[in-house]
Amino acid sequence: MKLKKTLTIAGSDTSGGAGIQADLKTFQEHGTYGMTALTVVVTMDPDNNWSHNVYSLPVDILKAQIKTALSTGIDAIKTGMLSTEEVIQTAGEAIAESGLDHVVIDPVMVCKGEDEVLNPGTVDAMVTYLLPKAEIITPNLFEAGQLAGMKTPSTIEQMKTVAEKLHSLGPRNVVIKGGKQLQHDKAADLFYDGKTFTLLEAEKTDTHYNHGAGCTFAASITANLANGMDVKEAVVEAKEFVTAAIAHGWRLNEYVGPVMHGAKTKFGAPEITITEV
Ligand code: PXL
Numbered sequence: 001m002k003l004k005k006t007l008t009i010a011g012s013d014t015s016g017g018a019g020i021q022a023d024l025k026t027f028q029e030h031g032t033y034g035m036t037a038l039t040v041v042v043t044m045d046p047d048n049n050w051s052h053n054v055y056s057l058p059v060d061i062l063k064a065q066i067k068t069a070l071s072t073g074i075d076a077i078k079t080g081m082l083s084t085e086e087v088i089q090t091a092g093e094a095i096a097e098s099g100l101d102h103v104v105i106d107p108v109m110v111c112k113g114e115d116e117v118l119n120p121g122t123v124d125a126m127v128t129y130l131l132p133k134a135e136i137i138t139p140n141l142f143e144a145g146q147l148a149g150m151k152t153p154s155t156i157e158q159m160k161t162v163a164e165k166l167h168s169l170g171p172r173n174v175v176i177k178g179g180k181q182l183q184h185d186k187a188a189d190l191f192y193d194g195k196t197f198t199l200l201e202a203e204k205t206d207t208h209y210n211h212g213a214g215c216t217f218a219a220s221i222t223a224n225l226a227n228g229m230d231v232k233e234a235v236v237e238a239k240e241f242v243t244a245a246i247a248h249g250w251r252l253n254e255y256v257g258p259v260m261h262g263a264k265t266k267f268g269a270p271e272i273t274i275t276e277v
Helices: 019-029 059-070 085-098 121-133 141-148 156-168 213-226 231-247 263-267
Strands: 005-013 033-045 051-056 076-079 103-105 174-177 187-192 197-202 273-276
Touching: 005 019, 005 059, 005 213, 019 033, 019 213, 033 059, 059 085, 076 085, 076 213, 085 121, 103 121, 103 213, 121 141, 141 156, 141 174, 156 174, 156 187, 156 197, 174 213, 187 231, 197 231, 213 231, 231 263
Parallel strands: 005 033, 005 076, 076 103
Antiparallel strands: 033 051, 174 187, 187 197, 197 273
């Protein structure tokens, strides 16, 4: 049996819920063969309230990893945490050279609970090197506002305006994750393909145990594209996958609760409502 190959260019979340760990677990659940190119290693300090430390890998090591993976004939690629402008440029150029269509850009800017943008120049670098190559980008509300150069949206109407601006920057599709900040009674994400706005809604789960949800959502889309789904189908399945993962989020320790990446496979798909808005 020949598996589709998915590559993540992202950071290692030592705690296992987000980053390449989330991506690999999600790729596995979707029946694709996952590969990795590591950008950074993130550790958490148990003696200092689980505060994050980010250790960047040298760019030549990143380039060697990407070369290794791409030489095997990758079907879809995803980017996650990219620490510097140089790293973003490296990823963008490698993606361009690969000629791949299935490119999912998750423009990770901060980890949950951390409030500093990794490095301000990275926003401009993402706009220059990554957005034009993307089949889809998957920002949260904050990242969407930063990339668009607009205020962080907090309503569906504002998300539509920001999505239009983001689409004009080159990605063929945009999905903005509503998350907890959105003023809405459902857990809602907005998908825009340049023509139609589609709202994906699920019941909200009242939980703090959602670490890794964003990575898991983008990795699901990546695997679905590799497996031949069209973009909208890929996003809808990813919404089911991550909604189940959040509903079964669990407590790792007093600081963090990761999503359960395998929850949809184990417990089935939750109900998602799909509406043109
Ligand atoms: O959830 C964002 C994220 C992405 N990638 C890595 C992370 C985190 C947050 O902890 O550690 C590697």
